Amino acid sequence: MLGLAAVILVVFHLGDLQHFVALAQGAEPVWLLLAVGLQLLTYVCAAGVWYCALARIGQRRPMTSLMQLGIAKLFTDQILPSGGISGTLMVVQGLARRRVPSDLAMGAMLVGLVSFYAAYGVAALGALGALWLHDQINRVVIAIGAVFALFVVGLPVAVLRLRRLNDGPWLRRLQRIPGVARLLKSIAAAPSNLLRSPRLMAETTLLQLGVFLLDGLTLDVMLLALGQPNSLLSAFAAFMIANVVTTLGPIPLGLGTFEAASVATLVLGGISVEAALAATLLLRGFTFWLPMLPGLWLARQELGGRPISEVDAPPDHA
Structure with a gap:
């Protein structure tokens, strides 16, 4: 919160407070309603990733139920900054509530994880391309892009390599962390045939990319x-850089860091x-603050709620 306050104070020092207030008061409601629709579509795309993966393994679940899971995932990703890992693991718990077998849920998790980083890499590359077209590339942006490239490639590769590692000193130390041993066993048991389906990976990557595009459009x-x-x-580039x-x-919620990066890129x-x-x-109001309460409630339900009965979420054995 202090970081966010500092960003606002700096902006007001550089700009005009009265101009800011006049802009905020003059916001057109029609455009704000359109933003609501765009954000609802992001949850449809997020749910569509799991829907496609589950349908592929004969475990189709209702889209409305998966949309709730999508809201909880996006909330968890922002509360616990871990590059999407925290929300993805929460989804596994949510799929278990919907009576998806644990090994199949982990297989769907791998699809979601790999497609997320594939889409993230494409979107970030597109943002850098947009900045280059507008002659806004500088050393800071290049440095951020280089670090992110290592991250977006290294993290999913590290997760996938855990499937092949059976023993080792560092692995035994890692397993001492509460819950990690169970997680590693689940990853090792997850079927990898889903990752070898070009059609499924293309569909889920496009859906993940749709979330980034809709947020940039917002x-x-x-x-x-x-x-x-x-x-x-330019707007898409600002959103992606932020x-x-x-x-x-390392800051939870990205308070201050997101706003500073977005403002700086837009000013450029x-x-x-x-x-x-x-x-x-x-933007932050629509993407984070408004979904805060429903996201918190749904995340608590997914992590500690009762299992959803088969009547609520019938599996598709076709």
Whole structure:
């Protein structure tokens, strides 16, 4: 919270508080309603990843139930910054509640994990390309991109390599952490045939990419709501750079780091500092603060709620 407050104070020092207030008060409701629709679509895309993976293994579940799981996942990813691992593991618990066998749930988890990082890498590369087209590439952006490239490749590779490791000093130390031994056994038992399906991986990667695109489009809509026409590519680049900085940073919720990166990138694109901050805060309101309470409640349900009966979520044996 102190980090977020510092960003706001710096912006107000550089800009005009009255201009910021006038921009916020003049936001067009129609564009804000469109932003609500875009955010609902992100949850549809997130649920679609699990729907496709489960349908492939004959364990189809209702989309409405998986959308609740998607909200809980996105909330967990932001609360516990771990590059998407925390939310993915929470999904495994949620699938278990829906009576998906543990080995199949872990197989679906691997599909979600690999497709997420594939889409994340493509989206980040697209953001760097957009900045290069607008001549906004600098050494800081290149350094962030290089560190992120190592992260987005290294983390899923490390998880997949755990399937092949049976013993070793460092592995035995890792298994001493509560819950890790069980997790490693589950990963080792997960079927990997799903990862060898080009069609499934293409479908899930596109759905994961859709989440990033819809969030970037939401930022562009926020600028339009403030009367600040902007290039969609610039808005998408600002969102992705802010997202990458949040992923690499250790601060839960990305408070301060996300806002600072987004504002800085938008200002490089020619947006006034007041409009950049107002649009970023509106975006965070729709993507994080509004879903906070339902996300918290749903995450608690997924982690500690009663199992969902087979009547609620009938498996598809076709």
